[in-house]
Amino acid sequence: MAxxxxxxxxxxxxxxxxxxxHIAECMAKMPQMIVNWRQQQRENWEKxxxxxxxxxxxxxxxxxxxxxxxxxxxxxxxxxxQDLEKKERKRxxxxxxxxxxxxxAAALAAAVAQDPAASGAPSS
Numbered sequence: 191m192a193x194x195x196x197x198x199x200x201x202x203x204x205x206x207x208x209x210x211x212h213i214a215e216c217m218a219k220m221p222q223m224i225v226n227w228r229q230q231q232r233e234n235w236e237k238x239x240x241x242x243x244x245x246x247x248x249x250x251x252x253x254x255x256x257x258x259x260x261x262x263x264x265x266x267x268x269x270x271x272q273d274l275e276k277k278e279r280k281r282x283x284x285x286x287x288x289x290x291x292x293x294x295a296a297a298l299a300a301a302v303a304q305d306p307a308a309s310g311a312p313s314s
Contacts, residue, residue, distance in 0.1 A: 248274050
């Protein structure tokens with residue numbers, strides 16, 4: 191009976207020590223987790239602010255195109271807003287493609303400048 195009680199105490203002690211170690215490990219990770227969480231919250235807030243600003247800019251542009259004060263909930267305004275958003279997405283996509291094309295051209299020029307024999311162009 192006494193050995194069984196002693197065995198239970200050692201099991202309880204080992205579980206308690208394991209739990210305390212786990213808590214200590216988690217607490218050691220906590221400062222970095224807080225930093226990561228704050229960074230994520232800041233990024234989310236900045237993204238939301240940028241989206242608000244973009245939306246306000248598009249609404250102002252739509253108001254200007256219509257030439258008069260119009261209800262932002264009206265169908266005509268919403269269609270114009272969607273059209274402006276579509277044009278903006280297209281413009282951003284074209285800019286991205288242009289940057290990629292320029293980067294590829296620069297990389298190719300750098301490769302040719304380093305090793306003219308590998309480019310396949312005749313040297314004479």
